[in-house]
Amino acid sequence: MKVKDYSYETFPRYTMEIEGALELKGNKENLRCRMYDIEYQPGCIIRFLFPNTILDEERKYPLVVHVQGSGWYHQDMSDHIFDFMPIVKAGFAYAIVQYHGAPDKKYPTQVNDVLKAIEFLKENYQNYPIDFKNVFLSGDSSGGHIALLVALQNNYSFKGIIDLYGITNFMTFNDWYSKYDWYEKENLSDFLGSLDEELLIEVSPMTYLKENMKLPPFLILHGDKDHVVPITQSIELYEKLKEYHYEVTFGRVHDADHGRSIFYNEDVYHTIITFLKKHKQD
Template sequence: MRGNVKDSIIKYTYDDMPKVTNYPRRTKVIKGDKKNVRAFIGKDIVYCEKDGMELKLRFIYPEQLKENEKYPLFLHVQGSAWMKQDLNEHVLDFKDIVTSGYVLAIVEYRPSNVALFPGQVLDTKCAMRYIQKHSNELNIDINNVFISGDSSGGHTASLCWATWNNYKIDYTNELLCDVRGFINLYGVSNLATMNKYCSAFDHERNSPATDIIGVDCLSDNLDLALQASPIFYINDYSNDDPLLIIHGNKDRVVPFEQSIELYEKCSSHNKNVDFYCVDDADHGGSLFYCKDTIDIIISFLRKYTNK
């Protein structure tokens, strides 16, 4: 008898499944939103192995992922003072970016105690080349790629922007894909001036800023510090892909003036740059990652996404 019941079960599709409407009186009904999109974290992928480290990419996809559908990519370089990164730190901050139709990929790079500058830039470009070669299986629309970074990751993203496909900082002459736009969130722009501005930290000696270039003191190594800075690579002939800069004006870690320097250098060379100040915001945090900030990022992505 039980077997006969199983044989009689109809395997309904969602569209065919009848809706129950004879629920008890006083049942409170919530109207579901059929346009709502959730996100899910995919399996980490090792994009390369360097210095004994398996470097990973963490992918976050829209839930309605379809097997043959391609999504634009938002590649993010995680801030960590150039040390070991927590790849989950901004997953929830960027959730609305994913649910608006973008795949989020967070790239792991070698920390400064393993690789000095420009190791982080080389790793990010290596990750991008991996994605290029595997874009079909990753459901990535390689014609719509954006690269972002926050803090030390913003430093890396800005260096990628300034040196994209000009091979000034690269490990191969293999062509990189076109990028629709770059985003710098409160990133370091000029290591040589990190200690010039008001800050809660002394960047001058034995700091993340000195560790990334392998010295003890910034002021004794200003030429080296400058050469490890995005502004050093910006000129009339450098990359002109759109750049979005966002920084809080009460940042106690990376001085707000770092982004002013970057914006003014970009403007002096007629780059396609937008600069936003998040009023009262410190170094990231809840005040910075508010709805208005995320909406500005999404608007930037949509503006430059090729439909």
Template sequence: MRIEPRVLSYKEFPASPAVAEGMKVMPLNPDAVYCSVLHNHPYCEREGRRLHMHLILPSQHERPDKIWPLLAFIQGSAWRQQNLDANLAPLSFVARQGYAVAIVEYRPSDIAAFPAQVQDAKTAIRYLRKNAGQFNINPEQIVIWGDSSGGHTALMTGITWHDQQLDTDLYNEYSCQVKGIIDYYGPTDITKMNEGHSRADSPEGLLIGGLDVLENPEQAAPTIIMNHIYEETDIPPILIIHGNKDRLVPFEQSVLLYNDLKQKGKDTEFYKLEGADHGGPDFWSDEVLDVVQAFIHRL
């Protein structure tokens, strides 16, 4: 007798009774998270240049519509052209812990000076809120995270969410406010960097339009994080992690930020990573990521 084929749901489909000698049985983990990557997804166009993001999107067995907290990651690049793949591998591991991750591209400084990078990051957060349903993102649980120059942009984006002078009107029906900021060894005051970082052709000089930083204090001032922190203004909690042997961004840059935040009564945590240089595997160890997750969970 011929049986007509029919489509069965996962619950309706019977488990196979077949056995094999020596076969081992593994139980199903219903909480296992699988991640897929959407490369170079466009989110806006600025001055004829299309900007993209990589999206690391988790999914779970039998829960395809679960919504996930979002980590918007700003990749460090000395404010130049970013390599969005640079931390794709460790961020994919982070995503498996139950987060959607967006690695956000901004306009590089040789094309657009400050505050273009901050404007683009804010636009990306608004775009992700607008399309939260498409990506199964929880629009109320967004944290911004960045390393090095990306840390600077993450701080500036999260702290100045209300500042229209550092923003544009694209997707402005959606908020760019975030729940928290994670700063990995970001510069905070470009007028107090190492020798050679004030020239017009340095990363800091290019950030302000190819000008000498020390000779142009009016152009440098808006890039200084502490100049945007006020006692009367609400800003998200901030986690700072910095190595005390950083040869590129002095550890003192994070000390300046932390002391200013504490003086103004802001919610902040600061971790000195003993012996760590500028980036690398030290910042993606289980111990450091445990600190990051604990910070996110308390927001």
């Protein structure tokens, strides 16, 4: 056959009968998830998860900037790739942000790293299938903590904030059950360098939540059997956002621990995708 410069649509489909073959339907609307890493500063990457379809290579997708949790230590950047795939397949890109970990680098390095990643995305989004008028900020655990500090201290126009079992107030951290006493656990001292009360207040996102701020909608999700970060951390943030009349949705995930398989399930995916679709700009 003569070679031609075929497009997908013009390439001839083989339609002759194949005896004994199974006839399986293809889905032209199906999205796959592909991964792409870029170093946005020395020693730190952004791990992109992009929807991909052969039919629409020029499409731009709403972006979720996600801060990967790690107890503030060096992050496992592969930890949530499969957890986020259902959301990517629903048509949303992810930019998972790596920060410099404790104890080598201490606060506020992690916050500043996320700010640098956001600036990198602002300057380079044209090079990727990103719709930059639709950017959400997300984070889980310590990453949720850092994301909340960014959201509440900086004037970025996110379409929404997704807090997945993040730390909100170190002054009330030990008020509910946890496997850890955080004043004895090394994570916090490795992250901060000390447990000075003024510093603990400074790094608590609740410190920065005030009335009449220009805040986007919030989605907060937390398992009610979380043995690491007490669910009361998320309840405190939720109730204060409601008190100040901000738009917020809280989801208690029954029987879920600190993330993991019970947490990342169909109900959670449906809730996140519904939130993203509701608040993205058409």
